[in-house]
Amino acid sequence: MDPNISNQLFDPTTDGRPPTADSVGIVTAQKAHFDTPLACSCGAVLDGYELVYETYGTLNAAKSNAVLVCHALSGTHHVAGYYADDPNNIGWWDNLVGPGKPLDTNRFFVVGVNNLGGCHGSTGPSSINPKTGNPYGADFPVVTVEDWVASQARLADHLGIDCFAASIGGSLGAMQALQWTISYPDRMRHTLVIAAAPKLSAQNIAFSEVARQAIMTDPEFHGGNYYAHGVIPKNGLRVARMVGHITYLSDDVMMEKFGRARRSGTYNFHFDAEFEIESYLRYQGDKFASRFDANTYLLMTKALDYFDPAHDYNGDLTAALKCAHAGFFVASFTSDWRFPPARSREIVKALLDNELDVSYAEINAQHGHDAFLLDDPHYHALLRAYFENIKL
C-alpha cells in the first residue's frame, strides 16, 4: 500500500472528527477463548466459546479499578476510542469513557465485551458450530442476561479481576449490571443502572414480538439458517430496527426533529418515502440491516423479554436483591417511555427495602430512551461525581 494512502487512512482527522485529547485513541479488540462448558439457562450447554472485548486504561496492581461496561440491544465491545484502520468507527459510549471523561480511564481500567450470541466477534448464531461445521443459526442457545453475566465473570477471571469496582450499563446493559449484583454479589462493589426496568411490561414484549415477527416472516429467514442459503432477512431486520428506533425516541424529539416535514413541498400521492421521518427510519433500518445479524437480534430481544430477577421469588424484587451488597446509582430520563422513570423507581424501592446504598436521579431530558447515550451535562456530571467517589 502506498504509505501516503495508508497515512491518510490511519489519520482519524480525515473524517472531520479529530480525536480529542480526551479520547482513549486507537484501540484494538482482543479475543478470549473459553473451554469450560457454559450451562445456559435454557438447558443447552456451550462446550466452548469466544468473547471479544476491549480494554481502556490500566489495571492497577491491586486490581481494584476495573469497570465493566455492559452493552444494550445492538451494542458491542467497542465502547470507546477508534480503530487504526477504521477511524470513523468510534466507540458507542466514547462520550463517557476516556482520559478525563466521567468514566476516567486515567483512573479506571474499563472493559467492554460483546455478549454471547452477538455478531461482532463473540460466539453467536453466525459462528461455526464445531459439532456440525456449519453456522449455529437457529441452533444457537437462547441466551439470557444471567448467561451473559456468567460468561462475563469468566472473562473477569481471564483478566485476573476478582472484584470489579463497578459495572455500568443502559437499558439491556443496565439489566446485566443489575444481574451482576445478584449473581456475583462479592465481585461487584458498585453498579450504575441507567434507563432500566426490573422486567419488561406487556407493551415492551409486544414491541419485541413485532420486531421478531418482521424477521421471522421474511422469506429470506429460512428458519434462522439463512447463512446456508447465502442470503440475509434484510427486510425483516430493517423493519425490526425501525420499530425499535421509534421506541428509543420521544414523541417530542421526533416532532422537533422531523415534524411533518416532507422531502418535496407537495403531497405526491404515492408510497415512497415522502415525510422526513419515513426517510430517516428507512435510512436507520438500512444502515442497521447491513451490519447486524438477524438471529442475534432475535436473541437479544428474547433476553430482554425473559429478564426478571424477581421471577424466582414470587415476583418479589426486594427478595431477589437480598443477596446484593453493592452501592447503586440509578438514573432514568423523564421522556423515556420505553422504560419510564416509574420502572427505575421499582428498582430503587427494592434497593431501599434492602437498606443498600443507593442514589437515584430522574434526569430531565427530552430525547427519550436514547438519552442514556447522550452527553447531557447534568447526567454526565452525576456519573462523574459517582465514579470519583469510588475508592480504589
Added chain:
Amino acid sequence: MSNIELNETILHDPALKERTDFAAIASWIKPGSKVLDLGCGDGVLLRYLKQSLSVRGYGVEIDDANILACIKNGVNVIQNDLETGLSGFESDTFDYVILSQTLQAMHHTESIVKEILRVGREGIVTFPNFGYWRARSRVLRGRMPVSKNLPYQWYDTPNVHLCTIEDFEAFCAEHGVRILERVVITADSVIKLLPNLLGSLAVYRFEKKK
C-alpha cells in the same frame, strides 16, 4: 416535653456552621440509627451524621443541583417530589425522618407529617418561627419580614405555610402528634424564655400519639 442544652461540640462543628438547626438535630440522633432526610439539600447534614454518628441514611431531594451536590458529598439521595408523598418507602423503616426548614414550603402539610410518622418511628421538623418578635414588628410596620431564616421577598418566596411555634403545637395536638422535645434557637443561642416571641427557629422531635 423538655428543652435541652445543645451539644457544644456539635453546635460549633464547622461542617454545620451555616445551619444552627442541624446542631440541634444532630444532638438528638442516636449513633448508628437509620435516618431519612426530606428536602436534604446538598446532603451536608447527612454527611455529618454519617461521618460523626455512623448513621445510615438517605436524603430526598427534588432539585437537580442538590442531587449532584449530595452525590459529590457521598450521601445517598433519592430524587423525588415530597408533595407526592413517600410511597417509595415502607412503613416503620426509619428511626428518624427529618424535615428541616421545608415544612413551611410544603403545599400538603398534613399529608407530609402523616407520611413522616408512617415511615419513621420519630419525626424531626424545623421551621422559621413566624411569631419571632422581629417578624411581628416588620408586619406591624406594614411589611413582610425578610431575615436570615426568611430570606425571601413576598413575591419570590417558596414558603406557602408559614406558622408560629404556637400554631405548630396546636397543629400537633389536633393531628395526633406527640411532641417529645423542642429547641428554640435565635442565632447560636437556645431560647427558653418566651420562645414564641424570642425564638427565630424552632426544632421539634415528635412521634405518633399512642
